[in-house]
Amino acid sequence: MPLTLLPTRASYRSSDSIGVEVRGDLPAADGTVSVWRLGELLHTQPLQPGALQTIPSLPPGGYGIELDGGGWRARTAIEVTDDPRSRLRYGFVASYDPGKDVLAVAELARRLHLNAIQFYDWAFRHADLLGGGEEYVDALGQPITLATVRELTSALRQAGSASYGYAAVYAVGPDEWPSWKQHALLRPSGEPYSLEDFLFILDPAAPAWLNHFTAELAAAVDDLGFDGFHLDQYGYPKHAATPDGNPVDVAASFARLIDEVRRELPDAGLVFNNVNDFPTWDTAHAPQDAVYIEPWEPVLGLEALARVATRARAGGLPVVFAAYQHTYTHASADAADRAAAFTMATLFSHGATQLLTGEHGKVLVDPYYVRNHDPEPTTMEFLTRWYDFAVEHDALLFDTRIVDVTASYVGDYNDELDVAHVGIKATETAVAGAIWRHVTRTPEGIVVHLINLVGQDDTMWDAPRNPPGPTGPGELRFRFIRGRVPRVRVADPDAGPRLVEVPVSLHGDHAVATLPAFDVWQVVHVSL
Template sequence: MDNGVLTHIDIYPDQAQYKTGQSGSIIIEVETREKAVLQLVVGFYKLEQQVAEGRLSISTEPGLRQKVSVPLFTEATEWAGYGVKAAVLCNEAVVSTAYTSYDIADHWGRAPRYGFLSDFRSEESGDTRDVDSMNKFHLNVIQFYDWMYRHDDLVPKEDEFIDPMGRTMSYKVVREKVAAVHDKGMAAMAYGAVYASLKDFLQARPEWGLYNRQGDPFQLIDLFYIMDITPDSPWTDHIVEQFRQAVQAGFDGIHMDQYGFPKKAVRRIGGKEEQVDLAECYPALINRTHAAVKEIKAEAGVIFNNVGNYPINKTASADQEALYIEVWPPVVRLRELKGLIDHARSLDPHKPVILSAYLPSFYPEAGHDKEWAENGALLTMASIFASGGYHLLLGEDHGMLTMPYYPDYAVMRPEFAIEVRRYYDFIVRFGVLIHDAQLEDVSYTYTAGVNTEITFVGNVPFAPNGDINSVWTIIKRKPGYQILQLINLAGLEDDYWEHGKKQRPEAQNGVVCTLLIEQPIECIYTASPDDQAQKVIVLDYEVVPHGQGVAARFTLPSLRIWSMVVVKFSLQE
């Protein structure tokens, strides 16, 4: 930015996601030090190719922030992502550039960039800064965490109420936030625990609960009591009706939570005791909830929480929009995040995978250095995204989750928020190369060891194991493409995803890649969310002999944290 002309520039779409056939706009904010006439050249890109361009002129007044709208490039598609570059010219010279992305999808379940809201105090009334913030990160489905009156009686009867955690809440604000979320093209998901009641509810209905072998009710912090979710339980009828009422009240679906325990329990029904295996009960409950909410709203959906990955082998085939996993130890290393995603995709490749991976290094009371936490966060996001997953992390007004009780979120520094926005811009623009259901992972058969289809020459090893002091190679392919996701782990003190990092990885420069040509190549290009210019760089390559034929040899630009290399094959042999 030339500070002699501009004092502010920002760019973002007017919605988090657009439906197929819907129109929309790119919003560009500019502010100048003095009166000026500016030209804006706005380019639209689909993957590496420019597909449209718009031009306009604006006159500015000093100190007055102006917003201008540029119509989106749209096309008929089930799902596609687009990049946007706005160049600002003054007297024919470029004084600044700004970048954003957007996507078009027939349903939010195509690309569920999950966010959260948890502040519903009356003081929030009329304040939509949180939703505006989430829109700039393209969060298109929002979990309303602890919005309800009680866990066993969801929809509040009055505008002001006290929730089970003692917070004074406003149902009027909840409704306002739902409307604001809808206005930005986001879906609103109502949090609902599948088997949590308060103590008095169970005491009045002891046959509805679950008990341990000693006869004591299962409970959490003596506040939430675990209820019987077997298909014929009265509680199951009750909670599904509560979920149905939440969608009737305006939500777009249910975030079905559980606590990961008990896994087996005892129910008391008709004076008899029966053992319950909860893993066997969840699929029927998910399916029943899905059917109930779709009766109210055709586009409604559900997301079920597999706590610690339990019991995803049972739930993956149930009717839900995504496979959601709340990550807990012993999954502690970056490569283990990929393991969760790979396993979930193997169960149902057509359901997107969302990891709820909290970052305690940002917890306000922990007293950690912010940059330490930020260095670790980017590596965690890169690992999840490059592996083909989504990350429930962001929400509120630049908030980041630090623990499973969402109100204890942290707030990003403005400088860090800019970096995180680039990461989300990146996964929106290149979503079909990162998250497509057709992608096949060939990491362990194409790189390192005896595999010579793709080799690298650099200062550190390149391998698919995700070890520190290496570059982690995640190789995927789909018809027409081979995609190399490279995550730099050089110089790190550890590979724990929850931890911050003292420094960022040591940049890798001058890395030479040799890639076996298995099909005719149209082009090879690279892009990285670490690049402030968000450029797609077409790579020159030479054809060289290879033991299995011929190969393309090229040199990579600097690898900082995460870079993607795309090999696009010719349509004709």
């Protein structure tokens, strides 16, 4: 069995005991466990007897954990935080059969550091969450056992991950519709907006509905142990009228609903789905815990993802995208993995995460989460590397104080900092055939993100991707501070997951560093 490391929790508080489980056959050699923060060695200790390695307490931050000895190495990462909701690394669960292996779900949360899990379609009906008793069939024919839901919330809590119950904020099924149709949102034709004849849509801010909806959520917290809720919508309508002729601004109704749910459930975590960025401009400032966006057409390219992520971060909340990688259903695992890598590189480098994986190791390929994908083992290995990288380099990626300074630094007029690769164009936007450079200012220094689009025919995020073309070594040239020796380090989630120093030489007013070749994404950290 390959040697792997598995944190005991998806996220740790500073008061928690930190432990890492060693799995696989250890070679007959002494080993060393080391703790790293942004490439700096903080702590080493000899490998302890037994599978569990206990690590001394650490201040809040993201850390890399390595186990080395005799030419072998295993890695993982850990997060320590006293504000778990300051980040959202989201996963999902979508089946609740009797006897479900709930520990496997909790183990995936630990392995990928998923600090919150969305419980998709657990309820009896959209407008009657708990009305089915202990065992029932949901509105789409899936069997549900509430004992399994409770086992999942308990196992995830022990694994350091929160449980968020799915709840549609304005959807009513045909059996319940006669009681609510007076609050319908109507088309210009007078017919109610709906999902065919399966669900009908009402004004989410209708007072009677808000009283009912918040009571249903509160009962689910008490009965099932949810830590919060994923509040869903379908992206339409934007404006409508109710049967009494009153116009409804649905964006404003969503904001009022979030306010009301927060008032009734002050301690619950809340995540609202902004379908295609609607209406992030209102909900990003509502009393919720993250900005969650489900992108569809016209948000089809990497550049569009980047723009939406940058805009969403302005609210100061964690940002997560439900960017479904349909590519896994019709392309080779390698081509689909590359698509996911470019998507994650774009989102991570712009301060956002992606809801992509869940259950005991599934990948999302469809907005109906029950239709998920069983990936190849190589896909889960790839995702583990990239999720580890995101946690270890959290301070360079997700700190809310990070700002984009690309337009102020690159180019001949600025002459402040730029990169060059022989024969390859460097661009400020995502362009096929180029190296896309993105510069940020962080509390830890300047960070340059390089995404390799050489060899690509387009920049669609949900399409099979070609193998990245060779970049060759790069040159980073930047102005330095008189009397200070600058430092440049690089990391790559595939080739070199820990920041390592590269040589820097001084030439007049500029310092020059040689960057190694890279595959998809390279992070360059510049300390002036």
